[in-house]
Amino acid sequence: MTAPSRPQLGKGVKLRHDRDGGVMLLVPEGALVLNPPAAMALGLVDGKRTLSEIVDAVVERFDVAPDRAADDIGTLLDRLAERGFILPAANEAS
Template sequence: MNGRAPTWRPRLPPTAVLRHDHVRGGHVLLVPERVVVLRGSARAVLELCDGTRTVEEIITRLGREHGTPEDALRDDVVAFLTRLRTEGGLR
């Protein structure tokens, strides 16, 4: 991913809901006509997607909070957010 995350400031659309699903035993993102089951740190990533932080700022914060080097997070976070954006789960 060229070493830098996009300057895009992701945010959940108004129709999206993050919640714990007792049936699935984990967190989900509910968007119209579908459910995205969240694994690992996906919920933590999405909770930072409020439209005020760039993707790079999200990566920096996650790295600091989890004690993980930003370079180890960047490609996965960018791919996850880009995929959700393409599928309509983020703006």
């Protein structure tokens, strides 16, 4: 993912909050338990916000260096995109 990318969740992928306050990413094969920064980042993945905007929001909320947040969130989104769980915004699809 690049900074101007506007990622969105893939078909059948949803965020779910559990009773204990945790957040899971529900995917067709099961569920992934997310740490708070990842949960926040994926909660902002809506096809409207850029990767840069998502990173900025996470940096503002959590005690994490901007470069580290950009690397971690970019890697997370890339890995999820490889499995079809994250897609480019409709206007970015080729």
